Amino acid sequence: MDLNRVIKLLEETDKADLEEKQLKAVKILVQNYQNGFPLRDLVQIFKILNLCAGKIGHQPHFIESAYSILKLCGLPFLKKKVSDEITYAEDTANSIALLGDLMKVPSSELRIQICKCIVDFYHAEPPKKHIPGYQQASSSYKIQMAEVGGLAKTMVQSLTLLDNQLVEKLWVLKALQHLSTSEVNCTLMMQAQAASSICAHLNDPDPSGQLLFRSSEILWNLLEKSPKEEIIRQLSNLECLLALKEIFKHLFMRGFSHYDRQLRNDILVITTIIAQNPEAPMIECGFTRDLILFATFNEVKSQNPLVKGLKLSNSYEDFELKKLLFNIIVILCKDLPTVQLLIDGKVVLALFTYVKKPEKHKIIEWSAAQYEELQLHAIATLSSVAPLLIEEYMLCQGNARILAFLEWCESEDSFFSHGNSFHGTGGRGNKFAHMRYTLRLLRAMVYLQDETVNNDLCEKRTIQQLIGIFKNTISKSNDKEEAIVLEIQSDILLILSGLCEHNIPRKEIFGTEGVDVILHVLKTDPKKFQSGLGYIVLLFSTLDSIWCCILGCYPSEDYFLEKEGIFLLLDLLALNQKKFCNLILGIMVEFCDNPKTTVHVNSWRGKKDQTAASLLIKLWRKEEKELGVKRDKHGKIIDTKKPLFTSFQEEQNIMPLPADCPTVAVMDVAENIRAKIYAVLGKLDFENLPGLSAEDFVTLCIIHRYLDFKVSTF
Template sequence: MLDAGAAGTVCLHMNSADPPGRFLSCCSEILWILLDSSGREDAVAQLCSLDCVVSLKEAFSSVLALTSQGFDLQLRNYLLVFTTLIAENPNCPLIESLFAKQLLGYITLPELEISSAQKLTHSKEDLKMKKLLLNLLILLSRNVAAAQLFREELVMVSLLRFVAPPKKQPSLPQSAILSQQEELQLQALETLASIAPVMLQDYMGCQGNTHLLLLLDWCCDARDRRKLQMQRCIRVLRAVTSLGEQSVNQDLSDQGAIHQLLGIIIQLEDVCDEGDAVTIEMMSNIQLILSALCETDLHRKELFGSEGVEMVVHFLKKGSENFYHGLGHNKLLISTIDCVWSCIVGCCITENQFLWKDGAGLLLDLLRSSPRCMHGIILSILLDLFNNPDTRPLILDWRDADGRSAPSVLLQLWRDQEEELGVLRDENGGIADPEKPLLTRFQDKISNLSFSANAPSAAVLETMENLRGKIYLLLSRLGFQDLPGLSVEDHVTLGIVMRYLDFKVCEVWNEIRSELSLDDVKPVTSDEKALHSISMTLMGKAQSVKEEQIRILEEQKQQEIKEEIRIYAEMKSHRTQEDLAAKSWENYVARTSNYNILKEEKARRKKHLKSKLKPKEAPGDRPPKNFITHIMAMKTTGEPGPSGVEVSLARTVI
């Protein structure tokens, strides 16, 4: 049927004269079946002609003129569904046929201003019609010509009227009406998220930011009931702030949006659990909004302040354990990192508060545990934080759970990166080929290709796609000397990192030389000598680094030998002590269990003691001793004669 153009034929003849609505109903059922089949794309393509759209427009108008019975209302909604499906085609002439203008009237005009035959009520079918019309706006917004039509029909005003919070709580009989209003409010917010970026000037002219911030306040009064409204409202704010339009962002900042959003995200975090995907999405979007607001304005970063720093630190402490759990945890972590970069880095006040709360350490913890896709942005943030003089000592003092220092972690990342890139290294991680100290597998494959003059070479492209350049810059900011916590393997890698820039410059020159050769261009003698000198310089530097690595490994080997000898000596001494203790114990057991052995031991000890005693000397046998007497002190007492003098004497044996 579709090959014969059935969809277009049925649509063109659906307005033939017949008893009211019966033939139109049959045609609608046929179109529904065709659109619901596997050939839906072909059916939509047939309905996108101008004649078919005009026929749909006439059918829609005729159905609206009928009495508002349930069957007629359902048929009207069927026609709107067909219109929505063909509106997905960018070539559909809905605007040219003025059908879109007619449909917009049912959105932009209040129900009281519509004729009685077309008046919309609060029935379920009319609610479906309103939702279909709002959804149609999203599809029409993809057409550039629709913006002018939206402006003429005051679509922005109507959407903001839909999203406005109710002024008072309705009475109990009106609870059903309230439910419908909330459904329309959700659909209008979804529509506004697509249309507001397209009609930004109209959005600002209608004070869209004010309406949305008031709606957020209204949602915060009862989060559980109005969580979906808050979710859609935050989506709209993210859509308009992501454009980077300063007038929009400044207006939000002037109305206190930064403080308000920080309060909301803290409240959401208090009630959020790991399985609450809606709340996680809202927190992620709020962080992205804050990033867009603060990224280019120092004053807004100051407004972010300690409250914002506390929020960011709280989310960083969660780590990356749930990164692959789904439900938006990965987006929340990425938005948190982006919030650090946009809202904290670049402002001394927030940077100092962030560092004081161990923010740099949290970033290093995240670098240690996060997936590969996160490493680039974390390293970039750390590089920017080094503009603060307090960062370096904090980085050097940091240790991970295994006791590894920051330089050691960075060097391990370097080795992992080179392994992934296929850089040629020996078994100890040293330079294997001095002619290619940094060459990756990708560069080696395309080494025989020539690039155009305005295209970057492989050596330059390589720096954009891996982390080695950022690691080099970080270690250069830390200083290559006296880095704490480095192993021998780290020292071997550090020798390559120190010369990374020199190797890269020489690598680019070698590429130039290779491309000249591929293009059959022979340099002049002086240029040839210069290129040869550069190449030899590269080899010389690489060779010196390789020799230094060999020396480090040899020293480590000698140190290991000395350590092995020392440990062996300790083991030998310990074994000797054990043997002596065992022998002493055996002797003790023998003495206590055998009386003859005990007697022999006692006799041996007596003999030993007797041999040590010296015989007593008789007084006459003592040799005479001679002394020299010294007068140490003399004092007069005042009495006459010799008794008036007191003399202190001392003697020394000669």
Template structure:
């Protein structure tokens, strides 16, 4: 049969052929003569399956899948040659493309065959067969070769292997005797493929046991101490990556129980911390790429292992911080023989500082022993100094540090930030004693003097970290706030001037502004000297400018800072003086934030902000839906939690400081809101009492008569207070409506007056036309004018005097006034004097003319 089908089996005959193959395979155990036919049939199965029609791929798809699975089942035969032939058949079937021309048949494509292999359970079968090959090394290596190919090409095959605990099965064979060294290599490669193409979490879980961790430990130590070739170093690094994978996904894996954690700590620190352990006595790491990667992988896995608290004692015993702090020093341009190159040292330095950010807060005693604060401040001084250094920027940690010291400065500040975040008194005091506050302020004032919109993302992050560090150092300590001093206030004022349009730039300006406000709160507020200078520099105005335009998430911290700042009596005047956009005042802005807060939490109000439910004047939708829940005494009730979760309590406290009356620039809507704000404390106390009464009812607690009377009195008082607030709000709105109606009437009166003026102008023009076109009308108008003039005189008796001069011209046919000149009849004496004057003027000499004139005038 094998001779007849020497070019491959047709798909239509596969069912019978596989049946014959199974019969022969079952008889191999009793008769060795069947071993040869089984191998011959398997060799033919290595050729592509043949199709008579193009549709055979669809028609015989399931038969092909079952046939491939049956080929895998032949691994049950207790014959090494048969098992090896099964593996060779599978490799030939899935890797070799046959293009020979056959009469009446066409070979199936390699793509179709690989797809059928994925649909079969051949991968599961091969994994299970490893248990049968404990003493059959050649067959085991061949199976691993097939699994290596299957896992590299298909994610589905990887999932099948993992479904039958393939990770653990393969890892358990790591240290089996193998003169060819293929076993470990192929096993590691399969696990690597499972990691890349399969479910990493499942693989890590399968390796999370003492047996597998022990195998990984032994294989790694063997390759590290006995391997010398390039291949051995690569395999050693791959094992460490697999170990890191298990440690990352399974933090409580038995690394401590197997001693692997101790060994890893030893290998990571033996260069920096001398050890007499036999494993590292003759161990040396060179500057080649593989050893450099090993060093970085060792630092990384210790960082991952630190998630397990039981590993911390091992790291402390291994003096891991001392080893890492050996890299926290200024970079040198020259390196000694067998030391890392400058580029390699820079990468290790940055990774060491990144690891210290995680390990130092966990090992505070070791940090203080290593004088970590001193080392960091010295490195910080070098980073901002004038010493020339050009970073290589070759690693993930050196972002933005090519050609400068930014990467070192960035990680130095990150490490300082991690340490001050612990809030450990000794650490904070040690930094303050060494002048960290003034040094950090100096860094901001000298190294970051350009405008913030000119900074990149890394520079913004570093400035944010410095402000955060200063906040942690000065928080709650008056002496440290005094050390912050005037230079610190000037620095904070400069950052509060940051353009708020940069908040959405994506570079981290929102964090920078938040850090500035936090630094104001922690480093300035509370010290009279810095507070007064901050007020002189219009710091309150800057905070309100930021409050007006910043996102809602920043409101809480700004309001908290302003509230504590209001303990200074000078602050209230600054708040009342502030003006924002369009003349907005601080009181109007606070009322607006209050209304927005109530809308967000769902407090019941009408369109004008009036209380709708007097029984729940402050309660939001979430709290109302939650209802009364009986809680233990150690838990905070919903009413009390509401004070902490929103900003209404801060706004009330601010108004309490600046007053509720005589506030500038507030509208009627603000007055309506103020009516609630002013009674917030009483209404909140009433809400808490209502909750207490409700909880007593939930717990079936019946108060005594005296307590019952007190409860009823409280309930009435709460209801009355809410009704008073609602009545006040309604009265305010009614007064507003009445005032609007009066204003409307005045506006209409002005319109009517304007209309009357227009009508008068039309009448005057009509009268003018009549006077100019009709003499009778003109004459009548003249008479009316004369009568009007006579009536308007205050002293009509002058008309009866002897010398009365008329102001009008007789027989003038015009109603306009005559002009500025009038005709006056002189008396006889006046006429005589005028004649004498004229005669004298003609006879007197020019030189005595003026004197004669004066005499006559006298």
């Protein structure tokens, strides 16, 4: 068909019976291309479409012509050669981009057909019959060309033209729902501010319910397939959050179908993602207050009309909702102005209703497995919330509840946990998961170093209880629960460290029983430190507890020495593991203040009869080698002006520092182990050290003069 003749005819304006001829020409064109448009003709076809669309304002009969051409655009394009897809790629992309521009034509029928045409890109139909010399373009070709042409962006912009036309808006959203399945289109939609323009109208009247469904689907795709931070920024405004708040409240209070509950949960997840942005006005729009109310109304009775007579079922969707509400509380509490709302909503009291032994024969809305999962989730949530609300925590007798729950955790109660959730990992058939999260909560409270909390804990014999729990975990653990038991043991030691630090009476309570626990860990087979199960973490917690629970309490120090604790520390030091050498040497420095320590240090023998002094000197040489200190092959000083200077210090440029900032020379003391080795050997008097070689004596001379050398580097 001569398309140029059709174009020329449509461009004419001053002939009699012109409209009838033009309509007839287009009708013949449509009949001629019933099986689809060839790629090589697309530029002319879309020019004809554009001319028809331009006439609609004054000549309404052209609506049908444009509609017919658009309907054929939904069919797969045709190619003569395999290379046509590449040859006509630019023309095809530009032609498809015109579909978005045609949304400006004020014709509902035409706009809907444009959307149908775009949806057809994703549901390609085969040609009605085979045309000799032609074959169908690949099914994804139109989709790719729509991305290249930027169709998604213009379709988003067309939403502003459809404020009061619900049917057309729903079709545009359906088209965008399909387009938003690709990252390229999502990025284009993001540039057109799609997230905010769609979210702001979530609550618009729509009897069909399609608007909310399609809009939420598009928002999900945007969050998953385009830069998340930018989408969150677009959604973090009062208009969007008010729309989300109203639709969530409506679905929460009046959504009874399976579909409504799923949609409600999706809206809550989107809200949770937005709430991670501290700039989002969650409090200002009243959403935070409502979410806190919805999260706690089951546990704390409220007279608020929003929840009057409301009850959650044990359906999967309501169960997921409850967990999502716990989760968003953790997000919201990171914004400090939320604290007062948490107090008003009695969140701590609500969460503490789960910190108790499961009650038998009590009719509750959740199944046993669901209740267990919610219980663990609530305790995990308390770990974030309770440290912000110490007064509320104490009013709820938080310490007493936690300790009573811990007592149940290690009891011989015939409870069998399901262990089938994220929080229940490793706790199937036992109560280790409950113990793990309860100890995390206790650790979070102890780490606040609030004397009211810690004194109350110690008065309730927490130190003795925790030591007893540690001992029980040693006897009850097996290979299946090894990782979770190690985490429990690490947390117990960290809690004990937090309670005993700087407090001699509490260190005395820790006493010999506590020292026995530490010695048990120090005797761990060194091979296990490479297992990845958590033995290294446990070792660090143990070393920390030596600092906080033993050092400074002479009876405990003496007992530790009697039980060959120093030998065990030196055995660990001899492993030459850089990650804990610094900490062990720090402990050694403090222990050497005890006059009984020297005998133990000098008595220790390692592999090949190595002495402690030889080990320390060897560690010094290794440290200097790693730091790039200049020494000759016999260990003697090469640069007498800079005897301790490292290659790293030499490479550093001279930088001006404020007066209160420590110099590089001072920082060097904290960052490497030489100062600690010097301190330990100094407390051994640098004399009569057994088991040293000639090279060791050379190095010992340098160590002996360390402080003098250090002073000279200032």
